[in-house]
Amino acid sequence: MLIYVLKRIGLGIVIVVLAVSLLFLMIHMVPGDPARILLGPRATPEMIAHLSLKMGLDQPLFVQILKFFGNLLRGDLGMDVITNRPVAEIVFGQLPYTLWLIFTAITGAMIIGIPLGCYSALHRNSILDRITGIISVACITAPAFVVALYSLLIFAVWLRWFPAIGAGERGQFWDQVAHLVMPAFAIGLAWVGYLARLVRSSMLEVLGDNHIRTARAYGLPESTVVYRYALKLAVLPTVTVIGVGMGFLLSAALFTEIVFARPGIGKLIFDSITTRNYPVVMGSVLVSTIMFVISTTLSDLINAWLDPRIRAAL
Amino acid sequence: MSALPTTENVLTIRDLSIEYTTDRGVLKAIRNVNLDIPKGSIVGVIGESGCGKSTLISSIIRLLAPNANVPNGSIEFEKQDLLKLSEDDMRKIRGARLSIVFQDPMSSLNPVLSIGRQMTDIQYRDKKTMSQKRQRSIDMLASVGIPDPESRLKQYPHEFSGGMQQRISIAMALQAEPSLLIADEPTTALDATLEVQIINLLKELQSKMNCSILFISHHLGVIAELCEHVVVMYAGEVVEQGTTKDVFRNPTHPYTAKLLECDPARIAQKTRLLPTIPGEIPDLVSLPPGCVYKNRCDKAMEICDSKTPSWTDFKDGHFVSCHLVEAT
């Protein structure tokens, strides 16, 4: 098991290295002077010269990559072109907003989706099951930003139940919560449907398994059979799905932040592109990618830990 | 109708029919089945695939599929008709007075729980402490021949071999000291040497605990070795029942006779072709009238086409359902 953990983490690190290198190469593959491109049209000759030196543009590519990684490990993601602040500071300043949004969205989706899926499996073809089925499909079909637009339209513009813009006053807990509701809803809606379907089909499969028949043959109470035996197994795929879904969550968060004018990494990237603040764009994408890789690695590891069959096979 | 008074039986099935509602129509899986399991005895059920063995078992433990219904019959177990019990009362019996060992131990044991956990979980009705329950499990594992049971409690099913898994299943089934153990083809998934071990184990435990066993199999040799009584099923009906000696020495129903003839273990001389019974079991949705075996029977008469034979006691507890016997 330990070997698997190390191997999996090792793989994660390799992927991060490769992804970062890819980003690095992308900057260099574009025709033109990388420093000029990175700094954009606002660049003054002094800034270009300074950055070129820092990136070591006169040196072979290999050395440049090493310098890049060296800077990365020291937490240096470059400097913001406009305000001249360290990119790392800007990115990590905005990151918590996105994390809160994602966390709220997925937790909400799990709290509603998993029991819904469980109920649907136990009461197949009941009214609630059918309604859930239809709503699940409906939820999945609209892209996150469309859901965001409609929630904005219905809840903020027409009904005026929730604020339309921003994250709320700092330090004001309930205000921030109020500002979280709709963005989290926009992201989480599709996931409710998706998780409900996943748990439903997973439960149905597990409930048909022979060992569930054995448990029933021993007269174990139905609640034990369903909740302790079946549900635990049925929920396993959810873990993997959420881990891999971090990518989708980040993308959905990006759109949601833009639609609701909410601070976060997504909005940061978008604003930075519009203002041609490329170091911030690159830095944000880099951080997001690393987060994604961490998430998938963690989910693989948790999955292996939860299922003793996988544990034994390692 | 039975020669034995039914109070001597631990399980008495009378005139049981079970149907499944399917898209194609009503499938009559079991029709008017009679079965006696005397106290403290081992009764074998033999029959080919599709004869209704699984439905029979499912009906005894009452875990039938939702599209099944019972138009007639009774299953009397310890003075109660199992078919008339509420689900709660039925649950009280399952795993306590009545237990079952399934065919494939790997899939019937929960793969993500340790066997210790599974064995203590099923003791949930007992008001014992956890360590008492664990001890009971350890004792049971020892009695089925699992070496060093205490340390193996925390292992998972996949860490055991097939034979060990089946022993564990048997230990689980006998843990509550049931009056009846149903063994659904417990050795089919095992190789011959393991089969012998499991059979001997069952014999030993049965005589120690004096429970009854209903042993389902399609292996004639095992039935002959283990069972005192045997029931022969074909296409949802019981065609013959009696002591194993009687039935195997004087098979009365043509199907039983053919079964014995076709058993490779009994073939005394070298032949080029193994004997088989030509034909297939009939469609249980649209059953033709008359005897269900008639289109494969080499002794079929005219009456077999129109009239279903009745269950006749033709000799001292040896029952058969065949017009040949009625005629005499």
Place this chain on the structure above:
Amino acid sequence: MKDVIRRVAADPLGLMGLCLVTLMVVSAVLAALIAPYDPIALNIMDRLQGPSWSHFLGTDQLGRDLFSRVLYGGQVALKVALVSTGVSLVIGTVLGMIAGFGPRWFDNVIMLFFDTIRSFPTVMFALATVALVGPSLSTVIIVIIVTQIPTYGRVVRTQTLTIKSSEFIKAEIVMGASTFRILTVHILPNVVGPLLILASMDIPTVIALEAGLSFLGMGVKPPTPSWGSILNDGYTLIRITPWPIIAGSIPLVLVTLGFTFLGESLRDQLDPKLRKSL
């Protein structure tokens, strides 16, 4: 193949999916014929109207007919769907087959390549690229192709590995069948089914991706209509009129529903062992 189409059409879910998809394709292809107005024609006098007989979905802030814009937007969506899915499918299949069938080290390299691409949140990767080369539809299509290659590649690789280890392939190899023959005659036909299902499920994602990027202004350049850019206009006008948002979202939802139904129906028909979960 015809048999599969017939079975899918017989299934109500599949039939609905086929109808929706056909509707989308036909309306996009025949947009020039069906559209009542020129999608980029300005008509300030008629701006911001709601739905009416002359403008089925109303007009936007420049007086452009939304219905016509939606129809032409379908052309963009269709182009994106066909080109990006087609190219990434082909490249992904080739790479997947080689990875599955070829030497172990090659498999590892390709898998690393796939995993690396997959480690980027798709939209962010797209934005990073657009930041460097500027927004355009072609950029979007190329980015989509690159990010979708692993989707198809992994499935093909898994199938190839499974089939490769089956007994009859070993027999074929012993009998001297060339790798090319094995790949084309034995593995490819088995891969087509899962690929079709995957493509069906993936196309809505791809179309939504283009719409999203155009919504952000990173895709098609104005005044070309794309469902995403219509939604962008709608966003700006949200407090004034909801109709651009409705106009832009309806085709997106219908297309997604259509392909999802089609994909589910295909999956039921091609693999009856899989239980329907709906």
